[in-house]
Each structure stands twice: as structure tokens, then as C-alpha cells.
Amino acid sequence: MADERKSYDEIVKTAKRLYLDDQFTFRCGQDLDCFTHCCSDVAIVLTPYDVLRMKRALKMDSSEFLEKYTILPFTKDQKVPVVLLNMSGEGKRCPFASAKGCAIYANRPWACRMYPLGVAEPKNPNPDDKRFYFLLKEDICHGHEKGRAMTVREWIENQGIEEYDMMGTSFKDLMLHDFWEKGETLTPRKMEMYHMALFDLDRFRRFVFETSFLEKFIVDEARVEAMREDDEELLDFAAQWLRFSLFGDKTMKIKPEVVEGHKAAGEAGAAPSGG
Ligand code: SF4
Ligand code: SF4
DSSP: OOTTSOOHHHHHHHSOOBOTTOEEEEOOOTTSTTTTGGGBSOOOBOOHHHHHHHHHHTTOOHHHHHHHHEEOOOOTTOOSOOOEEOOOSGGGBOTTEETTEETTGGGOOHHHHHTTEEEEOOSSOBTTBOOEEEEOOOTTOOOEEEEEEEEHHHHHHHTTHHHHHHHTHHHHHHHTOHHHHTTOOOOHHHHHHHHHHHHOHHHHHHHHHSSSHHHHEEOOHHHHHHHHHOHHHHHHHHHHHHHHHHHOOSOSEEOHHHHHHHHHTTOTTOOOOOO
């Protein structure tokens, strides 16, 4: 995001809170003089489901997509790999922005669907502290107070955000895991596992089906078959496996013979990660 734009934390603290039935007035369209101005020099953080949708729409292998269209910036306090849309080209423009708008509109990322709405989510929602939305009012965007008033709920429905939220549940469970509260960090190898399993899904599929992975874990046969072809099923499984291998959650079951083998080798308790 450009330096002159306010930080997310600053906006969350000061912005007016909106809930699902609150209204705002906004319109976006090709006739506005700001058309696609929001598609340059902005940090679009991609979720695993964003990457899945985009690489599939572009008929690309996930490794190829990540290499061509994303960057992985590293900061000092970073806990997990953050995948951003690569806007390092001319004019720092999104590679999918064209004179006619977004070239991958039907599969655009969650952040692009939400804009100009932001969302803040407490870790343990309760009646006094629940998910709220807020308007990102930036000088570059001229769509505010144009068009008709609509509720946050209508915006979410119209932009197809529910599907993205649903597919993002297991990712959110990883991001909000207690592990981080304890100040724990991932080793470089575990960071690589995290990135591969969630974002480089075609590579993760090869890892599951072309190594001894499935010989180590009890996985329902119907699920195994679904994962061969179904990206969404595989992504859900990836999050489940990461919770087991990164955080020690009981989300996977190791085959008894593998446990016995480890005991015999004097390695009891050293659970296989599958890698
Ligand atoms: S993906 Fe589409 S909507 Fe999002 S920044 Fe790029 S061109 Fe704009
Ligand atoms: S700057 Fe705002 S109104 Fe203009 S195209 Fe982007 S979202 Fe739409």
C-alpha cells in the first residue's frame, strides 16, 4: 500500500463500525474517472482459496502461478509466509488490470471483492465484541456517496464473498491458532511446508499421492479419491494436516503399524509429519 494511505490498524481504531444490516452508499463502474485506480500500488494479500481460484481460472499449475503472479515479502516479525499479488511491474499495476477492468473478475481475490469494505474480527467473538466492517475511504476512490444505499449484507452477497469466507474457515483456524499466542514461531522448514500445502496446491497433491504420505496416516478412502481431483477438498485436508504437523493438534491419525515402527526404533512420540 502506498505510504500516504493510512495503516490498517489506524483505520480499525478510528473508523465507524458497520454491522451486517447497516447501510452505506457506494458505486463502482467503468464510467468513473477512478476506474481501476485501486488496482495499482496496493498490497493485496492472497488467501489459499484466492490462489486456488485464480490458478484454476488461468489453467495454470499452482507453482507456475505463484512464480509468475505473486511475491513473498519477509519482515522481521513475520510468523507465516504472506503471499501478495505481484505489482512490481510498470506503474506497480496489478497484472490483471486492463482498460476494461479486472481480467479475472469472476475469480478476483477476496480483498478485491470486499473493497471498499474492510473487516475486523475478534478472536473470540461475543455479543460485545463481534465481527465488524468499516469503510476504507481513500482519495483515489470516487465511488463513495454515489449510487444507491445498500447494506453490508447486500454487498457481501453481491460480491460473492460468502463462498470465499466459507472456504477460508480452515485457513482462519490456522491463522488464529493458540500456537501464535504463546509467541511460538515456525522453523524455515515448517514455513516452507505451510506455503506448499496451502498455496502450492498442485505440489501438495503430488506430495500426498506420489510419496509415502498415505502409508502413514488413516484417511477415509472416499476422501482420498475426492482429493485426487477436487482442489477444495485437498485444501481442506492441507489445513487439517498442517494443524497436526505444525501445532500438534489431533486432526490426523497415524496408522498403528507406523506408531509401532517408531516405538521399535526407539522413536516413540516422534510423530511423522508425512515429509
Ligand atoms: S485482481 Fe482484479 S480487482 Fe484485484 S487488483 Fe487486480 S485487477 Fe484489480
Ligand atoms: S477506485 Fe473505487 S470506484 Fe474507482 S474503480 Fe476502484 S473501487 Fe471502483
